[in-house]
Amino acid sequence: MSSCRQVLVLDADQLSTLAVVRSLGRHGCAVTAAAASPHAIAFQSRYASQHLIYPDPLQQHRAFLEWLTNTLTNHSFDLMIPVTDRSIVPILTIRNALEALSPIAIAPNPVMEQVVSKCRMHSLALEAGLDVPESWIIKAPAALDAIEPRNGFPLVVKAERSLAWLDGYGQALETRYVADRATLKDLGARYALYGDVLVQSRVMGHGVGLGLLARDGLLLHCFQYRRLHELPLTGGGSAYRVSETLDPVLEGQATELVRQLGWHGAMMLEFKYDPRAKMYWFIEANGRFWGGLPLALAAGVDFPRHLVSLYQNQPVSQSAYSAGVRGRNLERDIDWTRSAVRHADIPMTRIVSDALKLVLPREHIDSFAVDDPRPLVSEVQRIGCRLISAARRRKRLFASNARENVLRKNPQQIRSCLQQARRLVLVCSGNVMRSAFAEAYLAKLFSSQHGGPAIISAGLDAQPGRPADPIAGNIAQNHKLSLEDHRARALATLELTENDVIFVMERTQVAEATRRYPAHASRIYLLTALNPSLPIDIVDPNGEGPATCQAIFDQIIDALEPVIDCITHQRQRLP
Secondary structure (H helix, E strand, O other): OOOOOEEEEOOOOOHHHHHHHHHHHHOOOEEEEEEOOOOOHHHHOOOEEEEEEOOOOOOOHHHHHHHHHHHHHHOOOOEEEOOOHHHHHHHHHOHHHHHOOOOEOOOOHHHHHHHHOHHHHHHHHHHOOOOOOOEEEEOOHHHHHHOOOOOOOOEEEEEOOOEEEEOOEEEEOOOEEEOOHHHHHHHHHHHHOOOOEEEEEOOOOEEEEEEEEEEOOEEEEEEEEEEEEEEOOOOOEEEEEEEEOOOHHHHHHHHHHHHHHOOOEEEEEEEEEEOOOOEEEEEEEEOOOOOOHHHHHHHOOOHHHHHHHHHOOOOOOOOOOOOOOEEEOHHHHHHHHHHHHOOOOOOHHHHHHHHHHHHOOOEEEOOOOOOOOHHHHHHHHHHHHHHHHHHHHHHHHHHHHHOHHHHOOOHHHHHHHHHHOOEEEEEEOOOOOHHHHHHHHHHHHHOOOOOOOEEEEEEOOOOOOOEOOHHHHHHHHHOOOOOOOOEOOEHHHOOOOOOEEEEEOOHHHHHHHHHHOHHHHHHEEEHHHHOOOOOOOOOOOOOOOHHHHHHHHHHHHHHHHHHHHHHHHHHHHOO
16 A cells, blocks of 8 residues: 555545545545535544545536546545445546546446446346346336236335436435335336336345455455344344354355456445345345445454555455454444334344443444544434434424414415415425426416416425426326426525415424524415315425325315415406
């Protein structure tokens, strides 16, 4: 590592990145940590010599790449290490231009493209002789009808990529379980908007991770760990894990897969071990560092240091690791504990026992290091703020429930405001689904009718300029509406007047809008206020399938009908 003095590490908001920063900093590198958030946990490390903030790649794709190009142009780095797909996937699109400015510690693009695609990786795993669950690669939504799983539901649905970009805005497409065919068709159709879809039978067992490092298809290091706590409880990222002795079967499978790929760099292979059948099921691959990286370092394998040596064309030393070392992501493990307490199938004795193990010598917290304590302090503070905020939200929701009649009281007052309104402001969270659809629905109705109010929509937490959700756009087309030109706007950017009537979708939004705009409190209403037959909240359908979204939009239409009647009736009375 002697020739690698200046390193740029992206995704500094991740605990795996903190592990990278600590490792390289301890070995004499000047580490510049960069993230989209000014509160990134790796910024707290004493080993981060410089902090940089960049545009969020998911929200500002082009701006992120411009920032990266300018940063590499204006600074001299011996190596750049992106740690998550959030930065890696955009980098692949302009890799040649960036590599002219700095080496990048990720595998070559043709290889990365195979690993990023869950469908291609599934095919490669089959070719390498790995055991995979019963699977279907769906190239068109109609093919979902042909799926007949041998063991029935539930099934696992995966988008081809975990991240996808549309019109410059990123969308996280999480792996989901579906319990019935209707949900399968809804979710499959949504994911099909972004490419092929991988559907698999659910396999039982505990999660096993295999972290590795390879040079041009030759396996150099391999580290095995077992997931003790996964979040969500049905299966997901690890919150608590333990290092295990490397199984020769897994090592052989990893060796063959790495060889077929010609892999170069760090990778994590995810398996599920079925103790009854005594076999490993291949789940997926991640062509980067992984969430359990801090455990690997605690057990004795310094993957970040080895990675730098690899990309500096230096020898990579061999190192053994200790089995039985445990590590936990403190924040995620607290979330696991809270979920487990509410889950009848997890004994309380296990929950308490696992929590008490925190004091044992072989236990490690991902954010803690004796020589670098500030990240742990920062994490504890963040957890505390989260728990306090959650308690306050529960309190507000309780108060909202108690005030349900108040929120829907005095419909005559609402009608009076509507009759005087010069503008209706429709508000949700992001202004890409509910309020966008409501705006289009009302605007079409009143656009050509003299005397109608102006119609506008906004979001309490909107990202300005973001296009409408594709599913919302498709449903709007079924109503002969268009959201093609819609772009999200933040409520804070509107100049509210005394002649505005503001409709929100949920009780919590009533409280939040009132808090932000107390002068307009008397003109902030739930959209459902004039239709008591509807649920009081019109919930956010983001992340759900077309059928759920359609049901939510039907509620919006039903909520708007008495609003339309009131405005139309008033207009008919005008001379």
